Amino acid sequence: MSIKLFELLLQASIYTVTISVVSILIGFAIAILLSGMLLSGRSLFVRPAQIFISFFRGVPLLVQLLLIYNLLPVIGINVPSVVAAIIGLSLCTAAYQAENLRGGFASVPLGLVESAEMVGLTPRQVFRRIKVPIALRLTFPALVNEAILILKASSLVSVVGIVELTRMAQDLAGSTFLPLQIFASAGLIYLMINWLVALAGGMIENRLPGVPR
Secondary structure (H helix, E strand, O other): OOHHHHHHHHHHHHHHHHHHHHHHHHHHHHHHHHHHHHHOOOHHHHHHHHHHHHHHHHOOHHHHHHHHHHHHHHOOOOOOHHHHHHHHHHHHHHHHHHHHHHHHHHOOOHHHHHHHHHOOOOHHHHHHHHHHHHHHHHHHHHHHHHHHHHHHHHHHHHHHOOOOHHHHHHHHHHHHOOHHHHHHHHHHHHHHHHHHHHHHHHHHHHOOOOOOO
16 A cells, blocks of 8 residues: 555544544533533432433434434534534533543542541532542543544544545545555554553543542
């Protein structure tokens, strides 16, 4: 396979990384809101969050993408396909990240919280200085794993017309009749991207405050 073809795959991988990173960050913001709703204990907030999470965890991502891509124009919202793809990936990963965060906050030792309250920390200080660091430490590996899953799942956004890494590999394989070399190269690029994500995640995790390991 020529260097030119490999360069085309690398250029397409920029779409893969960009769409994935933006979706993960937006999904994380939504997940914080959802986990707060789940932990509120009020059915007014808990029930909608549960329905949201059940839907986006229960319906295949491919169906979600096609549903959002076709639904938006029907309700009068015309957005580029890349925006529809980001919306779909963000909502999907938000559901999984919310469950991870909820589990993390629920795992914060009650004794630590009570001890912090006994020494005079306010609820806000307890949340910021005790709960958040420990919950983040506990859930960070799962969040990194979710980021890797979204990077791989981003190959599905080709169904809404985005030429990301997998779609570019398909196009090149069809035009050059070199499917083995093309898809092997695409797999290598995916592997390198996810290896870098795992490496960065491990480095960040080691610097997180929280309970000692």
